[in-house]
Amino acid sequence: MLCEECGKYEATVHIQTIAPDGSTATRSLCQRCVNKMRMMPGVHALDIGEFLGALFERIHQSKLEKDSDRFEATCPMCGLSYADYKKDQRLGCAECYKAFREPIEEALVKRNDSAIYVGRAPGGEQQLNGDIYQIKKLREEMQRAVNEEKFETAAAIRDEIRALEDKIGARKEA
Numbered sequence: 001m002l003c004e005e006c007g008k009y010e011a012t013v014h015i016q017t018i019a020p021d022g023s024t025a026t027r028s029l030c031q032r033c034v035n036k037m038r039m040m041p042g043v044h045a046l047d048i049g050e051f052l053g054a055l056f057e058r059i060h061q062s063k064l065e066k067d068s069d070r071f072e073a074t075c076p077m078c079g080l081s082y083a084d085y086k087k088d089q090r091l092g093c094a095e096c097y098k099a100f101r102e103p104i105e106e107a108l109v110k111r112n113d114s115a116i117y118v119g120r121a122p123g124g125e126q127q128l129n130g131d132i133y134q135i136k137k138l139r140e141e142m143q144r145a146v147n148e149e150k151f152e153t154a155a156a157i158r159d160e161i162r163a164l165e166d167k168i169g170a171r172k173e174a
């Protein structure tokens with residue numbers, strides 16, 4: 001298929017536009033005409049990264065909306081609804097953690113790759129939390145190595161865990 005703009009070269013870029021009424025129009029252009037269009041004032045460059053980023057953001061946003069629609073709990077203690085929690089990003093009482101446990105854990109796993117939250121802490125506590133989290137990860141890794149019968153790897157990981165535990169013990173004694 002030849003370029004619709006110049007009619008000389010093979011069309012390698014196909015641009016489809018969708019109007020608000022749902023009708024579509026497709027233009028087939030060669031790379032030279034696309035490059036010329038990029039240099040015209042008022043025409044934005046065709047950046048695949050921006051396009052894919054916007055597309056994935058849109059998909060993620062619609063998934064979040066669907067997820068929030070599927071979970072409709074209310075805290076029995078303070079009466080806070082899940083929709084209100086999502087809007088304000090604040091829980092009403094300690095009982096809310098139990099009422100909204102499932103979506104809170106899902107959010108933690110998505111954000112931290114774990115349902116265990118190791119957040120910021122003042123001073124040396126930050127390092128302590130990091131070490132505890134590292135031990136948890138190493139234990140999971142060691143279990144995988146044992147399951148795969150990679151015992152030498154598992155032993156090395158075990159030694160790392162012991163070193164971290166000794167470090168934590170020494171810090172607590174000081």
